[in-house]
Amino acid sequence: MKIKNPATNKVIAELTDNSPSEIKSKLNTLRKGQKEWSRLSVRERLDCIVKFGELMQANKEELAAILTSETGKPLQQSLNEIVGAQNRIDHLKNNAEKWLADENLVDSGATHEKIVYEPLGVIANISAWNFPYNVGYNVFLYALVAGNSVMYKPSEYASLTGKQFEKYLHEAGIPKNVFMCAIGDGKLGQRILKEPFDGYFFTGSHATGQKIASTVASKLVPVQLELGGKDPLFVADDVPDVKVAAVNAAEGAFYNNGQSCCAVERIYVSEGIYDDFVEAFVNEVESYVLGDPTNPDTFLGPLTREQQIAVLKDQVGDAIAKGAILKTGGQAIEGEGYYFQPTVLINCTHDMKVMQEESFGPIIGIQKVKDDEEAVALMQDTEYGLTAAIFSSNEDRAMEVLRQMNTGTVYWNCCDRVSPNVPWSGRKSSGLGATLSVQGIRAFVQPKSYHLRS
Numbered sequence: 001m002k003i004k005n006p007a008t009n010k011v012i013a014e015l016t017d018n019s020p021s022e023i024k025s026k027l028n029t030l031r032k033g034q035k036e037w038s039r040l041s042v043r044e045r046l047d048c049i050v051k052f053g054e055l056m057q058a059n060k061e062e063l064a065a066i067l068t069s070e071t072g073k074p075l076q077q078s079l080n081e082i083v084g085a086q087n088r089i090d091h092l093k094n095n096a097e098k099w100l101a102d103e104n105l106v107d108s109g110a111t112h113e114k115i116v117y118e119p120l121g122v123i124a125n126i127s128a129w130n131f132p133y134n135v136g137y138n139v140f141l142y143a144l145v146a147g148n149s150v151m152y153k154p155s156e157y158a159s160l161t162g163k164q165f166e167k168y169l170h171e172a173g174i175p176k177n178v179f180m181c182a183i184g185d186g187k188l189g190q191r192i193l194k195e196p197f198d199g200y201f202f203t204g205s206h207a208t209g210q211k212i213a214s215t216v217a218s219k220l221v222p223v224q225l226e227l228g229g230k231d232p233l234f235v236a237d238d239v240p241d242v243k244v245a246a247v248n249a250a251e252g253a254f255y256n257n258g259q260s261c262c263a264v265e266r267i268y269v270s271e272g273i274y275d276d277f278v279e280a281f282v283n284e285v286e287s288y289v290l291g292d293p294t295n296p297d298t299f300l301g302p303l304t305r306e307q308q309i310a311v312l313k314d315q316v317g318d319a320i321a322k323g324a325i326l327k328t329g330g331q332a333i334e335g336e337g338y339y340f341q342p343t344v345l346i347n348c349t350h351d352m353k354v355m356q357e358e359s360f361g362p363i364i365g366i367q368k369v370k371d372d373e374e375a376v377a378l379m380q381d382t383e384y385g386l387t388a389a390i391f392s393s394n395e396d397r398a399m400e401v402l403r404q405m406n407t408g409t410v411y412w413n414c415c416d417r418v419s420p421n422v423p424w425s426g427r428k429s430s431g432l433g434a435t436l437s438v439q440g441i442r443a444f445v446q447p448k449s450y451h452l453r454s
Helices: 020-039 042-058 060-071 075-084 086-100 132-145 159-171 186-193 206-219 242-258 274-286 308-321 372-380 395-403 437-442
Strands: 002-005 010-014 103-106 111-119 122-126 149-153 179-181 199-203 223-226 231-235 264-270 325-328 343-346 363-369 387-391 409-412 445-453
Touching (some): 002 060, 010 060, 020 111, 020 122, 020 149, 020 186, 042 075, 042 086, 042 132, 042 159, 060 075, 060 132, 060 159, 075 086, 075 132, 086 132, 122 186, 132 149, 132 159, 132 199, 132 437, 149 186, 159 179, 186 206, 199 206, 231 372, 242 274, 242 363, 242 387, 264 274, 264 372, 274 343, 308 325, 308 343, 308 363, 372 395, 387 395, 395 409
Parallel strands (some): 149 179, 199 223, 231 264, 231 387, 387 409
Antiparallel strands (some): 002 010, 103 111, 325 343
C-alpha cells in the first residue's frame, strides 16, 4: 500500500496489507491476550494508558510531522491535536476506576444484589484519518481501560500514525497480544466485518456506516457508528460584535480544511446583520494562508483525499447555477498536491447541494433568514443530527433554539468543539451510540447482575 503526501502527491512510504489469514491469526492472538489483560485491575491497565500519554507528548514533534506528511494537516494543527487529545487520557485517569467499579445496590437482608461491569472481549476499531488521535483515543483507549483487546484498523490515509499508536502502546506496557494494527484499505475493513469480533466501532462516512451496521447485524454484538454531519450555525441579530462572530464562525468552518464531522457546514444569518456578517466573514477567510502544511504560517493545507476535489467543484457549480453568489475561492489549485481555495457562497437556498450534502472541505454556504422560526426550520431540514450552534447574547433565546435541535450536541456562542466530559454522539444519519463521558467508558463493558444469598 503506497502512502502519499497530499501536499506533493509523492509516495513517502509503502506498507504491506494484511491478508485475510493474517486477520484471522491476529484475532486469535487478541482473544488469548484479552483473557490475561482483563484479569488486571483497572488501575493497572490505566497505568499503561497514562504512560502511553506521556510517551506521545514526549515525542509530539516527530508524531506531528508524521501526521502532517500523510494527511496534509498543517503542522501546528497536528501538534494541537496531539496535545489536545491528552484530555481523553486525563478523563480516564480521573473517572475510569469510578465508572467501571462494581456497584453494590442491596447489601442488607438475605440477598445481596450488585452489578459487575465486564469487558466485551475483542473490539474491532475501524477508524478515521481526519483526527486520528481524537477519534482513535475515543475508542481504543477507552476499550483498553475497560479490559478489552483491540484490533485497530487506521484509515489508509493515516496508517503511519496508526503504526505509531501500536509502537507506543506496546512501549507503554500494553501487551502485543492486546493491541494490534491491521493495515489495508476499505477491502480489509470489509474483511474484518466477517470475523467474529465482540464489538465493532467505526468512525467515517454515513454510507460506510450503513454498510457496516447491515453487515454485522446478525451477530447481535454492540455496534457504534460515528458518522458525518451537516452542522448548522445560526448567527442571531443580537450578537454583541458581528466581526467577532464572523471570525469565530469562519474558524469553525475552515479549521482542518473543513475536514471535520462537526465543522460548521452551513450558516444562517439574521437579515439585519447579514451584509455586515458576510463582509467580515469573507475578509477573515481571505486572510487565511493556504500552502505548504509544514510552514508555521499555513492555516489551510491540502485536502487529504484527492477525490474530494470533485465533490467540492460539483457543489460550487450546483450552487452558482441555482443563484448563489461566489464571494471568494471556488476552484482547485493547479500543480502538485490536492489544494482547493477556501470558498464562500452567499444567497444560498436549500435546493443547493452545499446546504444539504456533506462537504468535508473548505467551502461554506451562507443563507439569510428573517427570524428565529425560519432559522430553526432550516437548521432542522437535514438527514444528519450531529451538532448545531447559535451565536446570540440572549441565553433564553439561544436555549429555545437549541432545545428544538435533534442533534447529539448543541453549542451556544461556540462551535466545532468536543469535550471528554460529555457524550459525543450522533442522531439520525450521524450515527449510533456514544463515546466519551461515562457513556463512553461504559460503551465497552456489559453489565452482569449478581444475586447473592449466603
